[in-house]
Amino acid sequence: MSVTGVEGEERHDFTKEESRQIRARSLTLLGSLVRPLWGRIILTIVVVVVSTAAQVAGPAFIAFGIDNGLPAMLEQDWMPLGVAVGAFLFTGIIGAVLIAWYTVLTARISQAILIELRKRVFLHTQRLSLEFHESYTSGRIIARQTSDLDAIRELLDSGISQLVQGGLYMAFIAIALFGLDWVSGLVLFGSLIPLWFLTRWFQLASQKVFRQTRTASARVIVHFVETMTGIRAVKAFRKEKRNAKEFGGLVEDYRYANERAINLFGIFDPGLVLIGNVTLAVVLLVGGLRVAGGSLAIGALLATLLYTRSFFAPAQEIAMFYNSYQSAAAALEKISGVLEEQPSVPDPTGPIDLWKAKGAVRFDDVEFSYKEGRVVLPHFTLDIPAGQTIALVGSTGAGKSTLAKLISRFYDPTSGSVTLDGVDLRQLHPKDLRRAIVMVTQEAYLFSGTVADNIALGKPEATREEVIAAARAVGAHEFIEGLPNGYDTDVNKRGGRVSAGQRQLISFARAFIADPVVLILDEATASLDIPSERLVQEGLQTLLADRTAVIIAHRLSTVAIADRVLVMEHGRIIEDGTPAALISGTGKFSRMHAAWRDSLV
């Protein structure tokens, strides 16, 4: 099993090789995020260094004040004391101001990285094909965009100072200690050995556990989102208790993963303290024996002890950094996995422009299957001349929507090609493709936001007049006017504020305002009442006059406005002709049509 993209996202037992591969890709991602910010990062580091220096200098002035100021004071000389106080104040103020500045600087850096990452993930998920989304689920993407990004933010917010300050401190102190007393310096170096082992252990163990927390939290989110989306069905079918149990299980998994991660740090952190304290005792022993033997001054011993202790103080900071680094790295792994996914319907590398499409659609030796081995549309060729209105009918599951989705390039054919005005859709500039071909999908999805916003999605620069004109054209104007705030009424999530038929009218208006050359209507009137449907059809007659149109409908009334009817069965087009010819024939369509006529009153 490979670990490319989101594959193997749910696993945590990667081999060394896989682990390295994943880390490498997230580091590449991190690098690309950080690169444009180098200037600012260096500035931030400088600020940290200077402010740390200022902080370290403070105690020296106190010492100076006591050692020199006091004796001078006794001789009525205020100068040294004044200098000490002034210098102390000065460094104090510099240090404080710099740290405050630093806080804002890092916030800017971390926010810049986060927003860039957010945008990349957002854009990339938009680019990824439906195939990906069907299996990956929205919940996981939300998890990537929320809880994973939170983990990264935590690292960025405090990481730089912890790392720089800690590293700086430790380096300075180690050097100072060596200069002072090399024997103690060696002891300190000796302590690095257990330190290394401890850190290595923590790294390996926490890597695995943090990966688990990421997948566990994603699972919680997936379940949560799905329940909230389907809350009506949950209630109507009394799934609450079962859900509570299931969710409780996921929450417990997440909690446990979290607990383990925290526990690891709970060992790592006191482990560091232990190493520090033992080192201190050893330095004390080694030094004390020499003091007693007279080869070391007491003052020097005191200094080595103080240094040793301060050496390990920032080690804790670095441990914290390392902890949030591991957590963020696990999150980054998941995100980089999503970003690594290749859209199976990729944008063309050398796109062909088609400024003014005529609307001739052709399927050339096309074959299509969603999943390998299960052919949905067996090999066929189909020519739709520009301006023709096609009624696509057939039993449910025959492949009508699939055919429509190939025209609007939701999917690419498994073999053969679909062309618009002779240009393969795979080569067509996406902008031109979307301008030329618009599809009203079987599911009328509305975004939360106003009615006007939803209609204007078809043409973002549309004026209010255009929006109203489009609504009028599909017969939606009256009911929209009747909503509490007219066109500015919020339709709520998924358009829950309006009825199913009204949702369809709004999505229809959305397609209308987009004014494409090729219009595909997939069951766009299925939830409408008959009078509204009739109105829509009247509108269509004029609207479709010089457009190519594919109308999928089970209610055969559409046939009246079609130039040509295609009947599909099991993925094949079994009949193809003018409505009149097919109705008067003896095929499936004539039977279907008769049955449909009979059902009317």
Next chain:
Amino acid sequence: MQGKLLSSDVHEKRPGTFAAIMRVYPFAKPAMPRIYLGMGAAMLAALVALAIPQVLRSLVDGPLKDGDSSEIWWPVGIVLILGVIEAIMIWFRRWFVLQPGTHIEARMRNGLYNQLQELPVNFHDRWPSGQLLSRAISDLNLIRRWFSFGLVLFVVNTITIVVGIVVLASINWILGVIFLVCSVPLVIYGYLFENKYSVVARRSQDQAGDLATTVEESVHGIRVLKAFGRGAHALRNFESQAELLRGTEIEKAKAIAGIWLWLLLVPDVTFALCLGGGVWLASVGQITPGGLVAFFATATVLRFPVESIGFLLSMTFDTRTAADRFFEVMDEKNTIVDPESPRTIEKPKGRLVFHDVHFRYADSPERFPDLVDGIDLELEPGETMALVGLTGSGKSTVTALATRLYDVTSGSITLDGVDIRELSLEELRSHVAMAFEDATLFSASVRDNVLLGRPESSDAELDEALDIAQADFARELPEGLDTKVGEEGMSLSGGQRQRLALARAVAAKPDVLVLDDPLSALDVDTEALVEAALRRVLASTTALIVAHRPSTVMLADRVALLEKGRITAVGRHSELLASSEHYRFVISSLEDEGDGPGYTPSPPTTPIPIVTSGVSRPSTEVGS
């Protein structure tokens, strides 16, 4: 597409931060003993850390001065032991505190989830999904951290500071007073900070929720975005929202920078003052140089606790905001609940009656009449009633009332003579099963989806339900009935989804079936097959079927016509056709079809210009 900010400024009177956070206490209660123990361990660790220098001092003053190397082992041993104890105490602190923290979080998360499942649909209509999610995930995460980290440090550091100041005062009271006086501006700034920071923190958490909403919609609505090529447009929207959040976060950072500045500056100034004052005091003999050294040594120890107050405060206010947001949902009053003493229907027959039912959506303005404006309707046991009306006339709303997804505003609905509000929800919903107009499938297997209402059903029952809904396609899916149907069933065709939803309602074996336009996505042949099979079920089951087409109406014994919120006619299809003009208008397509099954080529027209401002269509819309 823009999420809306939930009004955060409607609190009439904000309770204090402590009181607000302590509302979490019931969830935290079982964890508190361990948290207290953790505090104890933390205090011990701090004390031990303080004790080590004392040992060092006695060592320096004692054996080392005397040059007695045999005496060294003891103090070194003590230092070692103290060091080990410190590490153990730190370990204890973490061990005590961290695990209960995760339990608090989990308890709250389950509590929130259950509350959300209980809250009525009307609540879910109003609340953007991302807002709920951010409460369930990031807010609870903040609360956990506070309990397992912030709270402990806060208590320990505060004690350290108080003790420290006492020690300082005992060394020299004048310097102690200087120290104390200087901390006054800090306290004042702390209060100011709370006001400033809390507002920003709240805004940031709300904006994060909105961002989550946008992400969710961008994925759920991806087909629309793709169909119109609006990925970039959606990105711009998202980006502007993300920019808002970034602005808020930076504002937050500035607020934190502000308090940090003070927390660093004030001690520095204090130190400077004490340095000046202390040296002067020493020069006049009020304090010994040793005392002065001790004073600064102790004051230095206090620096970290004082500085830590900055992030502890911001953390606390974040937590407070999180708690507020959590309780906004938890405090939401559930209006659709089980009755105190539910009645049960022993032998359900399925007689469903609407008595003068009125209903209006909560957000409907005063000037509008009730959407359902006094419906009287009786469904006899075993009867199938079709509900017919124009788009938006309220048919789906009426069906939702029957299972209490919404409650009637006045009037009542009875099942076998019992007001449905007197039944437990569980029982009501086991008597009444629904198929919604959109299928609402879950990303589970076909089997799980169909058996949603009755998971204990046998395979035979499952097969029967699938047969009735003509859903045998499901058996031919790659993994048969165990095939996952993709998020919201999106890897199925429209008609397949609808048939599964129908099978799901049938498989629940209810006494009353409520089907909302159940055949709209089916072709004529399949529709006929489903109807034939469904008739068998409907013979013994009461059913309310929303219908737009005559073919669906054919399933029904009687038809009820919904018009302007009332049932204006009830009767057999043919009767209504004869007697009701509105019914003919709603259901009949013949008049328009002209003369039979012919094909009239569309008249050559100029295409409609998309912008036809002012041109209104001939209004064929009647009724509404």
